[in-house]
Amino acid sequence: MFAPTSDTTASATISGAISIAATTSSSTTASSCTISGTRSSGPQSQTVSMSTAITSIQYTLSTTCSDTLSAAIAWTPSTPNGVSMSFSNNVATISGTPTGTATGTYNYTLTASNTAGTASATFSGSLIVTSAVVSSTTTSSTSSSGTTSGTLEFNNSDAVNFVGVGNVILTSDDGLTWSTRNSPTTNFLRDVIYANNIWTAVGNSGTIITSTDGKIWTIRSSGTNNTLIRVIYGDGKYVVSGQSGVILTSTDGINWSTANSGITHDLSGLVYGNGKYIAAPWGNGSSSSPFIVSTNTVSWTTVSHTLTNNNNQFNSNERLVEDISYGNNVFVGTGIYGRIIKSTDGNNWSPVSGGNGGSLFNMNFLNNNFVAVGGGMDTNSLALIMFSSDGDTWTKKTNDLVNTQWARFFAVTYGNGLYVVSGNASGNNPRTVVLTSSDGNNWITNTLSNGSTYDIFDLAYKN
Numbered sequence: 001m002f003a004p005t006s007d008t009t010a011s012a013t014i015s016g017a018i019s020i021a022a023t024t025s026s027s028t029t030a031s032s033c034t035i036s037g038t039r040s041s042g043p044q045s046q047t048v049s050m051s052t053a054i055t056s057i058q059y060t061l062s063t064t065c066s067d068t069l070s071a072a073i074a075w076t077p078s079t080p081n082g083v084s085m086s087f088s089n090n091v092a093t094i095s096g097t098p099t100g101t102a103t104g105t106y107n108y109t110l111t112a113s114n115t116a117g118t119a120s121a122t123f124s125g126s127l128i129v130t131s132a133v134v135s136s137t138t139t140s141s142t143s144s145s146g147t148t149s150g151t152l153e154f155n156n157s158d159a160v161n162f163v164g165v166g167n168v169i170l171t172s173d174d175g176l177t178w179s180t181r182n183s184p185t186t187n188f189l190r191d192v193i194y195a196n197n198i199w200t201a202v203g204n205s206g207t208i209i210t211s212t213d214g215k216i217w218t219i220r221s222s223g224t225n226n227t228l229i230r231v232i233y234g235d236g237k238y239v240v241s242g243q244s245g246v247i248l249t250s251t252d253g254i255n256w257s258t259a260n261s262g263i264t265h266d267l268s269g270l271v272y273g274n275g276k277y278i279a280a281p282w283g284n285g286s287s288s289s290p291f292i293v294s295t296n297t298v299s300w301t302t303v304s305h306t307l308t309n310n311n312n313q314f315n316s317n318e319r320l321v322e323d324i325s326y327g328n329n330v331f332v333g334t335g336i337y338g339r340i341i342k343s344t345d346g347n348n349w350s351p352v353s354g355g356n357g358g359s360l361f362n363m364n365f366l367n368n369n370f371v372a373v374g375g376g377m378d379t380n381s382l383a384l385i386m387f388s389s390d391g392d393t394w395t396k397k398t399n400d401l402v403n404t405q406w407a408r409f410f411a412v413t414y415g416n417g418l419y420v421v422s423g424n425a426s427g428n429n430p431r432t433v434v435l436t437s438s439d440g441n442n443w444i445t446n447t448l449s450n451g452s453t454y455d456i457f458d459l460a461y462k463n
Contacts, residue, residue, distance in 0.1 A: 035069065035112055035121045037061035040091075047128040048098060051451040054083065056095040059110060059123050063090075067115040073108055077182065080106045080129060098129045099451055104154050104180065130154070152448045153179045160214030161415060161462045164422055164434075165189035165201045166455040170448075171214045175420045175436050178448060184209055184219045192460045195233030198253045199460070202228035202240050210253050214462075222248060222256050229282075230323075234272025237297050241267035241279045249297045261300050265289040269333055273326025278346045280321035280333055289320060293346055305349045307341060323372075327365030332391035334360035334372045342391045352392055358384045359408075362458065366414035369440070373421050375408030383407040385421060387440055399435060400445040401425055409435075415461030422456035432456070 042057030063069055071092045073085040083096035083106075092110055106127045113120040158173040167188055169181040183189075189203035199211040206224040208231075211217045222228065228242040240248040240256070245263040250256045261267070261279070269280030277297055281289035290302040307320065321341070324333040333341040333349070336359040340352040358376030365371075372386045372394075383401035388394045401407035405427030412421045421435040421443075432449040434456075448454065 033063075033065040033114070033119050035061060035063045035065065035114065035119045037112060037121055037123065039123065042094070044125040045128070047130060049130045050449060050453055051097060051099055053097045054095065054127060056093055057125065058094075059092045059112075061090045061092065061112050061121070063114065063119070065114040065116070065119055069112055069114055071110060071112045073110045076107050077104075078106070078186070080127060083127065085110065098127075099453060104129060104182075151177045153177065155179060155181065155215070160199075162413065162420060162459060163192050163194070163199055163201075163214050163462075164411065164456040164459045165192045165203070166410070166457040168454050168456075169201075169217065170454065170456060175416055175418045175434070176446065178434065181215055181217070184217050188455075189457070190228065191230045191458045193231050193233055194460050194462045195238070196253065199462075200231055200233075200238060200253045201458075202231045202242070204228075208240070208248075208256065220254055220256065223258055224248070229266070229268050230270035230279075232270050232272055232277075234277065235275075239270060239272070239277055239297055241270040247279065247292075247297075247300065259294075259297060259300065261292055262302060263290065263292060267292070269321045269324030271324045271326050271331065273331060274329070274346065276346050278324065278331065280324045282320060282322075291346075291349070303347050307349060307351060322359065322361050322374075323363045325363050325365045325370060327368070327370060328390060330391050332363065332365075332370050332388075334363045334374070337376075340372075340391070340394065352394075358382070360384065360386065361409070362411045364412055364414070366412070366419065367440075371412050371414070371419065371440070373409035373412045373423070375406075375423070383409060383423065383425075385409065385412075385435075385443070397437075397440060397443065399443040401433065401435075404429075410455070410457045411459040413459040413461045415463060420459055420461075422459055424455065 037059050040058045040060040042055050046055055048054050069090055071087040080098045082099040085094050108125055110123040156179040160171040162172040162175055164170040169183045170178045171181055172178045185207050187204040187207040189201045192201040199214050201209050204227045206222040208220040208222045209217045210220055224246055226243040226246045228240050231240045238250040238253050243266050245261040247259040247261040248256045249259050266282035267279040268282040271278050277294045279292045290304050292300045293303050294300045321333045321335045331343040331346050341349045342352050343349045358374050360372040360374040363372035370388045370391055374384045375382050383399055385397040386394045404425045407425040409421050409423035417438055419437045419440055423433055425431050430451055431447045432454040434446045434448055435443050437443045
């Protein structure tokens with residue numbers, strides 16, 4: 001099929017239509033050195049569901065060149081996780097099980113060449129990855145609200161009212177049917193908001209991406225490589241907090257500048273309320289790491305506190321505050337080991353009991369309630385959903401995963417008349433879940449993906 005024929009000048013190209021039809025090819029001839037090959041097993045194009053092994057594809061090569069053959073594979077738009085190519089005895093094998101990757105079409109080009117680089121041959125094909133089987137269950141603390149089936153699709157045409165971010169971008173029109181979206185970055189995304197008609201998400205390595213429709217996303221320059229942890233919008237300004245005391249500000253979500261925070265420890269929780277921007281400390285191994293406060297996003301003041309370690313378990317790998325919110329004229333923060341803190345002015349903070357022992361990773365003031373989600377390792381703190389109207393008295397809500405090993409929730413939002421929570425369960429039945437509730441008491445659990453394919457670290461609603 002290939003006819004390069006010179007050790008010094010030969011080259012050849014084979015291309016295959018991306019279908020299950022027989023491979024088509026073209027070749028060029030020079031003089032004496034050639035590489036040829038055929039697809040000896042497996043389909044040129046195939047469709048598999050997430051976490052299902054593909055049918056191995058093999059290309060058997062032959063050559064008249066005197067030196068050694070090698071093979072390499074390139075994927076677009078990216079390499080599907082869990083799928084790889086091996087090369088042995090002039091046979092290239094593409095195999096594996098797609099896991100932890102976005103659904104969609106992945107096109108590959110396999111290139112074989114000799115050591116001297118004077119002859120080559122290429123093969124092409126595609127792999128279509130679809131979502132895993134979706135299931136739905138329901139549970140409640142008082143009475144069942146019925147079962148609603150959730151689904152996971154790929155780049156559907158639905159309107160975008162919810163966005164979830166983490167190791168993937170997911171969108172939904174109703175909180176039940178979700179769709180993957182192409183991300184312009186491979187970096188993990190940690191926070192997302194909708195404000196001023198723009199979706200804005202931030203994450204690792206200084207990543208900021210924006211979208212006007214939730215479907216097409218654009219990378220913005222942040223000017224930093226530090227991990228960005230939180231993003232908010234208040235009083236006409238976007239503010240981002242992150243690693244090593246980084247504070248970024250913007251008036252449009254597109255052009256960003258760095259503010260001098262005056263500190264070097266990581267900043268996690270971030271909120272605007274009562275005319276103040278407040279960034280809360282992750283701690284970096286010291287429970288004395290201060291808050292910082294600003295009224296204009298330009299000048300920041302450190303605010304010390306007297307909060308102590310929870311159960312003497314605070315160390316360099318754990319955080320003082322995970323998230324912070326404002327509502328009903330009070331600031332509330334949450335953190336590890338059930339930490340809940342409260343302040344009426346953003347300067348003086350005091351601990352609140354009732355966190356139930358598990359880490360509370362994410363909190364928002366939603367529908368006139370503080371709602372915090374998280375999870376721990378003991379049976380009393382798995383799959384936590386906590387509600388409070390005032391930040392003082394908290395109620396744990398029953399849900400379908402409270403007895404599931406390593407079940408933890410990472411994000412919560414409210415919209416379309418629904419509370420929406422995202423999380424993972426591990427143990428013997430790992431899976432990615434989205435829970436919904438119309439009243440905060442009766443919760444429906446939708447399994448979006450088996451095998452804990454997605455980590456959704458934040459959710460936002462288009463309000």
